Amino acid sequence: MPIHRSPDIRSADITDERLYVSRREFLGSLAGAGVLLSAGERRAIARMLGTADPADKLTPWEVVTGYNNFYEFGTAKDDPAAYAATLRPRPWKVRVEGEVARPADYDLDAILAMGTAEERVYRHRCVEAWSMVVPWLGIPLRTIVSRLEPTSRAKYIEFTTLRDPVQMPGQKSGILPWPYVEGLRLDEAMHPLPLLVTGVYGKPLPNQNGAPLRLVVPWKYGFKGGKSIVKIRFTTRQPANTWNVAAPDEYGFYANVNPAVDHPRWSQARERRLGEFYKRPTLPFNGYGEQVAGLYVGMDLKANF
Ligand SMILES: Nc1nc2c(c(=O)[nH]1)N[C@H]1C(S)=C(S)[C@@H](COP(=O)(O)O)O[C@H]1N2
Ligand SMILES: [Mo]
Numbered sequence: 001m002p003i004h005r006s007p008d009i010r011s012a013d014i015t016d017e018r019l020y021v022s023r024r025e026f027l028g029s030l031a032g033a034g035v036l037l038s039a040g041e042r043r044a045i046a047r048m049l050g051t052a053d054p055a056d057k058l059t060p061w062e063v064v065t066g067y068n069n070f071y072e073f074g075t076a077k078d079d080p081a082a083y084a085a086t087l088r089p090r091p092w093k094v095r096v097e098g099e100v101a102r103p104a105d106y107d108l109d110a111i112l113a114m115g116t117a118e119e120r121v122y123r124h125r126c127v128e129a130w131s132m133v134v135p136w137l138g139i140p141l142r143t144i145v146s147r148l149e150p151t152s153r154a155k156y157i158e159f160t161t162l163r164d165p166v167q168m169p170g171q172k173s174g175i176l177p178w179p180y181v182e183g184l185r186l187d188e189a190m191h192p193l194p195l196l197v198t199g200v201y202g203k204p205l206p207n208q209n210g211a212p213l214r215l216v217v218p219w220k221y222g223f224k225g226g227k228s229i230v231k232i233r234f235t236t237r238q239p240a241n242t243w244n245v246a247a248p249d250e251y252g253f254y255a256n257v258n259p260a261v262d263h264p265r266w267s268q269a270r271e272r273r274l275g276e277f278y279k280r281p282t283l284p285f286n287g288y289g290e291q292v293a294g295l296y297v298g299m300d301l302k303a304n305f
Pocket of ligand 1: 210223
């Protein structure tokens with residue numbers, strides 16, 4: 001099969017747009033021109049759609065889908081891939097409630113119809129000091145939040161994972177209080193970066209990665225990315241997020257990636273990119289500081305860890 005070269009993409013055309021380019025439009029325009037992309041070219045395009053550092057290489061599919069935290073299916077990294085087949089991601093409903101003009105039980109498809117899915121390559125950094133680079137596919141969270149119309153009293157959003165010990169046998173253990181809950185400040189949720197993720201590597205989200213809908217907030221530790229979301233609640237008060245409830249000295253609400261704030265039991269200054277041998281320095285806000293530091297002006301990030 002002949003390999004067609006992709007058209008020249010001038011970086012000047014891309015830079016400003018890089019957070020906003022729709023993958024469907026962009027890749028669609030290439031496909032329409034009969035262009036087949038090499039893996040390298042696909043990586044180059046994916047980089048333009050979100051990753052800050054051009055040296056980032058995508059973490060292989062096998063690792064992204066085989067090395068997971070999802071305690072509803074066990075605490076070992078290979079448990080979710082081995083056991084998450086019991087999760088039934090369809091049909092799926094998402095309850096929207098609290099300080100919002102459009103509270104309802106929405107069919108997943110109604111939520112997905114509120115926005116356009118885009119592919120963005122994001123660094124993903126676990127508090128356990130491993131990291132990956134992942135081509136997530138998802139709808140910008142702020143698009144969906146805007147469509148739901150938070151009231152003027154809404155200051156935070158709480159995201160709740162499914163609770164069903166039949167589908168999620170790990171919930172029979174008391175390792176964490178169930179269901180898993182995460183939260184964001186409303187202005188964090190309205191930032192262009194967070195995605196409500198529905199897929200990865202151009203495919204529907206595997207169960208172990210949080211099918212059918214999960215959060216990804218690239219400047220925060222991985223635990224903020226709640227999986228298999230069934231409820232979105234708008235609140236006036238800061239939500240109690242699961243890891244903060246379980247171990248308040250170790251995990252805060254903000255969880256901004258911060259090499260200057262150590263976890264009580266280990267340093268957060270360096271990380272191992274999965275597949276690499278040498279650790280690399282961890283970047284403030286996971287490398288997204290230019291885009292997000294403004295959200296935290298005047299806050300003590302050591303106290304608000
Ligand atoms: N419901 C739920 N969501 C969760 C978790 C979990 O145990 N349960 N683990 C979190 C943690 S600690 C990380 S690092 C990421 C891992 O996401 P990934 O498997 O897609 O890499 O999911 C987060 N979301
Ligand atoms: Mo994590």
